[in-house]
Amino acid sequence: MKKLINAVDDVVKEQLEGMAAAHPDLLKVHFEPNYVYRADAPLAGKVALISGGGSGHEPMHGGFVGMGMLTAACPGEVFTSPTPDQMYEAAMAVDGGAGVLFLVKNYTGDVLNFETAAEMAAAEGIKVQSILIDDDVAVKDSLYTAGRRGVGTTVLAEKIVGAAAEAGHTLEYCADLCRKVNMYGRSMGMALTSCTVPAAGKPTFVLGEDEMEIGIGIHGEPGQKRMSMVTVDEITEMMAMEIIKDGPYSRTVREWDQENSAWVDKDLTDEPLKAGDNVIAFVNSMGGTPVSELYAAYRKLAEVCEANGLTIVRKLIGPYITSLEMQGFSITLLKADDEILKFWDAPVKTPGLRWGV
């Protein structure tokens, strides 16, 4: 294993120290428990948007802490869920009185630990809502997930809901918006190579010289199928068509009912994309794939969208939700209405995403 690290045990801590050293104007880092939070938090009267998950997906989530996006992020060890005390202490630190929205990717460990943290924060009188992202159309259940995994839509949700929180919208408004973004977003990814978790010291999986994995998860967990390499046009069309033809997808999610201090089950069914829809197109590098290859994929994606009556009205192209140094990419299409576009276009200033300021 060759990596730009010191001791394996210090990887996450030292990367966080580097972020704190690089961006003191935007964020601070609290250690033990670890969380990244806005330098100007708490923001009185504004909803605090908190996400988190295993490390190794940078810039998500810590790199999206700042004006107009996340208020705090809780990084676990590499590909390992953060613990409830991280989210709880982050919530206590950044709540500005308007409540805390947990934005949770659908992985079993993340879901359980965010639920515990929500209960702990609610017990302290903090208003809490918790919304799940489960947008990966590749597989229904997976190694770490009951139901679909949460992937690329998470980045878009953090930007859009973060802008709504910045604009002073209520916790209920932000939660409804976040739920809508999840229902409107669909993703799929693929890998050319594995990544190596520092603590493991060897690749998570092995692909042959001419092999790729379609529908891979962001932790290197298996996807739909292994197959021989084909062209970027074929890969892009394959993934885009699975996204476009997907649905409706029904699931039951647990959300926190703060009035009754209890979890309630909600049945949610999303609607498939359809001709005439506007979409935000997100072409994401898994970390080791250069941006030049993403543009080759975007070229084909634009063709496929047009052929299916979808208009790409905004795009994001680059490494935003990664799997360490894995080579590969993912596509996310998010149906975009005026409300979503308004918040997408709002200024954002974070280490990982910035415009308008």
Place this chain on the structure above:
Amino acid sequence: MKKLINAVDDVVKEQLEGMAAAHPDLLKVHFEPNYVYRADAPLAGKVALISGGGSGHEPMHGGFVGMGMLTAACPGEVFTSPTPDQMYEAAMAVDGGAGVLFLVKNYTGDVLNFETAAEMAAAEGIKVQSILIDDDVAVKDSLYTAGRRGVGTTVLAEKIVGAAAEAGHTLEYCADLCRKVNMYGRSMGMALTSCTVPAAGKPTFVLGEDEMEIGIGIHGEPGQKRMSMVTVDEITEMMAMEIIKDGPYSRTVREWDQENSAWVDKDLTDEPLKAGDNVIAFVNSMGGTPVSELYAAYRKLAEVCEANGLTIVRKLIGPYITSLEMQGFSITLLKADDEILKFWDAPVKTPGLRWGV
């Protein structure tokens, strides 16, 4: 070779098509000869800043075309110099009457072809200046270079001089500023893995399981030395100290004298960094190294700078001048005075770099 491409011969063309499809608001692409140019060019009365070089270093240069940075970029085939007709036609297309500044990385092919293009443009009555970037402290001469190679400072120069051009400064002012930025900037890089040029189909070089190359060039050309892996702290300190202790470095460069329509030799000697200097710190991924590892390097770089009396006043961290999917990173330190910082902070809107707008 596994890459997200179609036919090997179409790699550059299709990546450019993807950029054109993704960013019609910012840029257009002209094919045969290939150049990327601002959608709103020519800009009457403003200097046109044009760079270029082999493809494979994206987002540099095409990804830096847009408001406040490059007016045009001329991409060659992967790791291959663009031809004179590319720069000449780009100059003819984007000149707004205030002249054209060629920003050239010091590689023999690039230098020769930009010189030919400058002569061709001057013969058509276009005011031309041409400034060389030669900031790599690792090696004096190299496989593709007489004198030092042009690397990371190129990105910073494109941002800073692009802002000056945007602000309406004269060609002479922009050329002087660009020369200063080059004299103030120093870089060094290293690699953990090779990259694979599509047309070659196999890795440019091979490093052992526990080996790295220090002082590598952005085309995978050899650097100072191969050695066994050490920690990111040791690597960062080694490279940062070579940068900090470097100089003075003397070289003779050719610049175009438009009054006499002739090339003149200029003897230039830069001054070493010294305690008390402010610097812009640029920690750059070679393409395959995730941003998380760059933060580990930044953490140490900040310590080394502080210990040597340098104050980091701005920073740029991410993949900006890459070598396809090569793993590794480079460090650039640019001495920053008020003039440089004013232009650094100015708004920029390109696919690869954006803030303030």
